[in-house]
Every structure is written in structure tokens, then in C-alpha cells.
Amino acid sequence: MILPRTILFGKDAMDQLYATMLPQMKGKGTDALLFLPPFVQAQRIDEKITDVLRAIGMRTEIVAYDEGEPEVSYLDALVQQHQHQSYDLIIAIGGGSIIDLAKAYSLCVENSVSCTELLSKNSIRERKNHFICIPTTAGTGSEATSISIMKENGIKRAISASCFIPDTVVLDPIFLAQASFDVKFFPLVDAASHALESLLSNRSNEISEWYAVDALSRIIENEQYYLSTLQDKGDVANKIQIAAFHAGVAFEMTGVHVIHSFAYALCEQIPLRHGHAISIAFGPILEYLLSARGKEIPAFARYEYLIKRVAAFLDKHEAEIYDIPENIRNIQLLAERVLGNERLMKNSPMRFELQEMIHIAKMMYERIASKQK
Numbered sequence: 001m002i003l004p005r006t007i008l009f010g011k012d013a014m015d016q017l018y019a020t021m022l023p024q025m026k027g028k029g030t031d032a033l034l035f036l037p038p039f040v041q042a043q044r045i046d047e048k049i050t051d052v053l054r055a056i057g058m059r060t061e062i063v064a065y066d067e068g069e070p071e072v073s074y075l076d077a078l079v080q081q082h083q084h085q086s087y088d089l090i091i092a093i094g095g096g097s098i099i100d101l102a103k104a105y106s107l108c109v110e111n112s113v114s115c116t117e118l119l120s121k122n123s124i125r126e127r128k129n130h131f132i133c134i135p136t137t138a139g140t141g142s143e144a145t146s147i148s149i150m151k152e153n154g155i156k157r158a159i160s161a162s163c164f165i166p167d168t169v170v171l172d173p174i175f176l177a178q179a180s181f182d183v184k185f186f187p188l189v190d191a192a193s194h195a196l197e198s199l200l201s202n203r204s205n206e207i208s209e210w211y212a213v214d215a216l217s218r219i220i221e222n223e224q225y226y227l228s229t230l231q232d233k234g235d236v237a238n239k240i241q242i243a244a245f246h247a248g249v250a251f252e253m254t255g256v257h258v259i260h261s262f263a264y265a266l267c268e269q270i271p272l273r274h275g276h277a278i279s280i281a282f283g284p285i286l287e288y289l290l291s292a293r294g295k296e297i298p299a300f301a302r303y304e305y306l307i308k309r310v311a312a313f314l315d316k317h318e319a320e321i322y323d324i325p326e327n328i329r330n331i332q333l334l335a336e337r338v339l340g341n342e343r344l345m346k347n348s349p350m351r352f353e354l355q356e357m358i359h360i361a362k363m364m365y366e367r368i369a370s371k372q373k
Contacts, residue, residue: 029088141248
């Protein structure tokens with residue numbers, strides 16, 4: 001297990017970054033690259049970072065990105081644009097897509113390869129620049145994992161490298177203070193899926209189990225207040241950020257499996273954000289396990305009370321989850337794509353048959369159809 005060397009968290013985490021962490025980069029390089037979405041620029045956070053880095057003699061360039069899951073072609077063009085430039089410090093501020101983009105970019109420029117080449121050369125896994133991740137959502141756990149997800153011709157591709165684990169992670173609830181329901185809810189469900197799939201994984205162990213159970217417990221205990229319109233001074237949001245980080249650590253140790261495999265396959269048929277696809281898959285899979293085969297999994301039996309609370313949480317938000325304009329086009333193909341994702345399904349605690357996957361896919365189809373009437 002590899003963890004970030006430094007984790008700043010709490011309501012003053014960004015202040016700690018400005019006051020102590022960034023100044024420590026003095027004498028360690030001259031160029032920094034900052035990945036961020038437009039809303040962070042609107043808060044002028046990039047200006048604060050640039051000012052601190054300028055004071056210690058570092059130049060800063062900015063990549064503004066807000067296009068969802070990054071395409072391989074986009075990254076290849078970005079690497080080509082910066083082919084004669086190297087960066088000593090890379091900072092990613094944003095959701096999982098921006099963090100994944102920065103991860104893959106750092107590896108490409110460090111090894112002078114395109115993302116296309118990176119996907120085919122598993123031996124390229126070196127990074128020397130200092131990497132700081134500042135997640136603005138609480139859910140993807142990308143700040144804790146060695147995985148970067150890119151899309152190629154509409155298909156999700158994973159790049160795995162231990163050097164993707166950042167040197168520094170900053171968890172500040174300031175980014176969630178004005179977040180919309182969707183920005184909070186769907187990443188939250190993603191975090192819950194990381195924790196639950198890790199808990200049930202055939203690679204689960206005592207340490208990953210602790211992180212997974214802690215994450216699920218924090219989510220269930222705090223989700224109602226976190227998703228409400230009540231004013232949060234940052235305490236609840238920070239608990240959720242820590243839950244998402246712990247879920248990411250658990251996921252990093254054990255991998256994920258059937259929920260994520262369904263989500264990937266769903267995105268091939270319906271244009272969905274990752275967290276929304278996870279939400280659609282999550283409930284029917286839990287319902288199937290609770291009614292049929294869950295007790296075959298030791299951890300499922302031990303934590304059934306917690307799993308039932310997660311299922312109740314999802315049921316409570318069925319309207320938000322399944323009210324989408326499109327439905328599954330080919331149930332058989334969806335089920336086949338789920339089982340065919342060997343990278344993920346190798347972590348499953350049990351062997352699923354095609355008919356089981358078709359049954360679960362039909363449950364998803366019916367829930368979506370019921371909201372379209």
C-alpha cells in the first residue's frame with residue numbers, strides 16, 4: 001500500500017498549502033503546470049497559487065479543462081503542445097477527470113511518450129515531478145489511487161502506475177460549500193461503491209476492510225446532512241472528503257468489480273457521467289445480492305446491516321438516479337460486456353453467470369423505464 005506523503009485536511013487546508021507546502025518548493029524547480037476547471041478560476045484560486053509560486057521563483061502555466069472524462073486524443077494533443085517543456089511541479093485541482101488527466105500527462109511528459117504509446121507500453125512508469133492533488137468533489141478517490149481512466153473511441157481505458165499516487169493531497173471543504181446536489185450526490189455514491197466493492201473483493205484484507213467500513217460508516221452517518229440545504233460550516237463536508245479518501249485507499253488495495261464493470265458498460269450505451277452510471281448499477285446489484293447470493297460472501301454476512309443501510313440510502317434517491325432520457329439499448333450486450341471486463345471482474349468475490357448479469361441488467365432497465373412513463 002502506497003499513500004501520499006503529505007495529507008492536508010480541514011477548513012484551513014488550502015491556507016496550509018499557500019503558507020507552508022508551496023513555499024517548500026523553493027529551489028526545487030522553475031516551472032509549474034496547473035490543471036483546473038473554470039469554476040476554480042472564477043474563485044481566483046489559480047491566482048493565489050501563481051502568486052505564491054512566483055514569490056519563490058517558479059513560473060506557472062494553466063490548463064483549463066471541463067470536458068468530462070478525458071479522451072486519449074485530447075491528452076495526445078496536449079503532450080504534443082508541451083513536447084519541449086518540462087515541469088517540476090504539477091497541481092491538479094478538480095474532480096476525478098482532471099486528476100486523472102494530470103496523472104496521465106505527468107507520466108507522458110516525463111517519459112516523452114504520447115498517451116496512445118503509454119497505453120501499449122506497460123513498462124513506462126516513472127515520474128520525477130512533484131504532484132499535488134486537490135479534489136473539489138468527494139467521491140472519485142482518484143487522489144488515493146494508482147489508476148488513471150482515459151477514454152479511447154468511447155471506451156474507458158485504464159493506465160496503472162504506482163507513481164500516480166500524489167506526493168501531496170489537500171482536502172478542503174471550501175470546494176463543497178456551494179456545490180449543487182448533483183455535484184455532491186453522484187460522487188458520494190461513487191465513493192460508497194469503492195468502499196463496498198473493496199469490502200466484498202476477493203482481494204480484501206484486514207487493512208482494506210478497515211478503510212472500507214470506515215468510509216461506508218462515515219457516508220451513512222453524514223449523507224443526510226451533507227446532501228441537505230442546511231448550512232454546513234465545513235465539518236460534515238470534510239468527514240465526507242475523508243470517507244471518499246478512505247474509500248479510495250480501500251479501492252487501491254483491492255480493486256473494484258461488478259458495480260464498476262456495469263457502469264463502464266452502461267456508459268457505452270447511454271451518455272452518462274461516471275458517478276451517475278455507478279448509481280444506476282449500484283441499487284439493482286445490491287438488491288440481487290441481498291435476495292440471492294450475498295451470503296456466499298463472508299464480508300457480506302458480517303456487514304449486512306451496513307449494506308442494507310447503503311441500499312436504503314440508494315432507494316431514497318431513486319428519482320434522481322433513474323430519471324434519465326435514454327434507456328439501455330441492448331441488455332444482452334450489456335451483460336456480455338460486464339462479464340468480459342476481466343480487469344475488473346477478476347476482483348469479484350464470486351463467479352457470475354451470464355443469465356445473472358442479464359437479470360440485473362433487466363432490473364436497471366425496468367427502473368429507468370418506470371421513470372420515463
